Amino acid sequence: QLPLILHAHACGEAMAPAKVISCAVVKCGGGGGPCHPRVSAPPDELVRRAFYAAEAAHRGQMRASGDPYLQHCVETAALLAELGAGPAVVAAGLLHDTVDDAGLGYGSLSVQFGAGVTDLVKGVSNLSHLSKLARRNDTASRVDEADKLRTVFLAMEDARAVLIKLADRLHNMRTLDSLPKVKQQCFAKETLEIFAPLANQLGILNWKEQLENLCFKYLYPELYEELSSNLLEFYNQDMIAAAIRRLEQALQVRGLCYHTISGRNKSMYSIYSKMARKKLDMDEIYDIHGVRVILDNKADCFTTLEIVHHLWPRIPGKFKDYINSPKPNGYQSLHTVVLSEETLPLEIQIRTRDMHLQAEFGIAAHWRYKEAVRNCCSSVPEMVEWVRWVVTWQCETLHIDHPSSLTHGAPPRAICSCSSQSDDCPFSYSKRCDHSGPILVILLENEKMSVQEFPQNSTVLDLLKRTSSYDMQLRLRLNCHVVHNLNQELKMGDVVELIPSAQCNPGAGGYAREFHQMYDHRLTVSQS
Numbered sequence: 001q002l003p004l005i006l007h008a009h010a011c012g013e014a015m016a017p018a019k020v021i022s023c024a025v026v027k028c029g030g031g032g033g034p035c036h037p038r039v040s041a042p043p044d045e046l047v048r049r050a051f052y053a054a055e056a057a058h059r060g061q062m063r064a065s066g067d068p069y070l071q072h073c074v075e076t077a078a079l080l081a082e083l084g085a086g087p088a089v090v091a092a093g094l095l096h097d098t099v100d101d102a103g104l105g106y107g108s109l110s111v112q113f114g115a116g117v118t119d120l121v122k123g124v125s126n127l128s129h130l131s132k133l134a135r136r137n138d139t140a141s142r143v144d145e146a147d148k149l150r151t152v153f154l155a156m157e158d159a160r161a162v163l164i165k166l167a168d169r170l171h172n173m174r175t176l177d178s179l180p181k182v183k184q185q186c187f188a189k190e191t192l193e194i195f196a197p198l199a200n201q202l203g204i205l206n207w208k209e210q211l212e213n214l215c216f217k218y219l220y221p222e223l224y225e226e227l228s229s230n231l232l233e234f235y236n237q238d239m240i241a242a243a244i245r246r247l248e249q250a251l252q253v254r255g256l257c258y259h260t261i262s263g264r265n266k267s268m269y270s271i272y273s274k275m276a277r278k279k280l281d282m283d284e285i286y287d288i289h290g291v292r293v294i295l296d297n298k299a300d301c302f303t304t305l306e307i308v309h310h311l312w313p314r315i316p317g318k319f320k321d322y323i324n325s326p327k328p329n330g331y332q333s334l335h336t337v338v339l340s341e342e343t344l345p346l347e348i349q350i351r352t353r354d355m356h357l358q359a360e361f362g363i364a365a366h367w368r369y370k371e372a373v374r375n376c377c378s379s380v381p382e383m384v385e386w387v388r389w390v391v392t393w394q395c396e397t398l399h400i401d402h403p404s405s406l407t408h409g410a411p412p413r414a415i416c417s418c419s420s421q422s423d424d425c426p427f428s429y430s431k432r433c434d435h436s437g438p439i440l441v442i443l444l445e446n447e448k449m450s451v452q453e454f455p456q457n458s459t460v461l462d463l464l465k466r467t468s469s470y471d472m473q474l475r476l477r478l479n480c481h482v483v484h485n486l487n488q489e490l491k492m493g494d495v496v497e498l499i500p501s502a503q504c505n506p507g508a509g510g511y512a513r514e515f516h517q518m519y520d521h522r523l524t525v526s527q528s
Ligand SMILES: Nc1nc2c(ncn2[C@@H]2O[C@H](COP(=O)(O)OP(=O)(O)OP(=O)(O)O)[C@@H](O)[C@H]2O)c(=O)[nH]1
Pocket: 286, 287, 320, 327, 329, 331, 335, 359, 360, 364, 365, 366, 369
């Protein structure tokens, strides 16, 4: 299943379709490292039809920037295609706003594109409604709740819908300039607390970094300007490339085989956070430039360390041996900082392939150690790992650059044993994994939304006891249905609505419209 890399330039209605869409197929190379020769090929039929449907639905609509609305759909789809997503996901990316913003019906989508694509569009729409509610309630300001909301996002929808929502948000963040300042800040806050960590959890580090840098720009414009002008001069990609070449040669001379050597500039937001967290100046951050070597075994790691210290002068006090003294979470690696080109600190990390798998996918995984997934249910790490694994594996198969790339060999072993992903699409994972831990429920009460945690087997009555409205006469709905039995068990991702009976028409305004719209969609999904 070759993915389509969609290069589309939605240049207005008058443009001939052939010019609007041009597609290329990623041609996979031999066994060597990542390669990206792209050859022109006809776009996948499903994607082509989705493009025409989106074009017709959004014809005449403009974005706040004055650009044709279609451009947003195309850019969203292109981001997904570049990630290696298959035609159904790319098509849903093109169509993701056709129902909510252009009045198309799910019935008609289903007839044209089938239930798979339609369910994805509905999934994105549900996430958008929930995110709108969260923005209105400023959920992002309550760290604990933002954490839980991400979990609910993952539990509620197919991970592919989350991917589409992330792509949609990335393009919206890229085009935030045209919105009023208050909205910019509101979106940036929500993105920083909810969507960037989601991208991190799913292992799409490139999107995570882009999202964070954009949030940084809108939330702290002066700091952003200052740091970006400093970094423009400081970032030195050539130095990293030269260091990698030098190390490769030295390893070859010693006859040492390595799996990969990779390098990266630390992102602007990551530098800013580290400076803030550790109260450091920029010149005290030693890992702005970094190289990582992955080898076969421990002995080779220590030999490589010797070689590194032979090639460059080391900075005293910066060597860490997490191989002989692993971190409490099991993280293993050798870290050293050397002076490259006489003046520039360069952090070098050396580890085996197994250690790297642990660092990327295991208990010591970056997303866990960074976000420490507070309050999460035990099945959530499994869900996240499964999606991370699939995304990485798919990118590797296609030789698309991915930060966790391991180049050759079999994909990393599946850590999650849930095998209920749909057969036709490896991106799909199931939220049907058993939730053995606590349950997260969305509570809508007095125009306020909150994400509440309950132990397994809790009931609607348990929820009622916890709320301030317990004694009042209430109308109560669970996932849009009136509740008759208070002993009904709550499930992960349930939405409970408490309406004081004095309130005559709960559907008229406030959160209720978003919520009901969302549930109309969900109901149609389950019926279909
Ligand atoms: N996946 C994973 N990576 C880790 C973990 N701990 C450290 N790292 C990686 O190692 C890098 C440096 O960690 P340390 O050498 O402990 O240094 P530090 O705490 O950042 O402090 P500095 O020496 O100031 O850089 C981090 O930036 C991560 O890339 C972990 O538990 N899991």
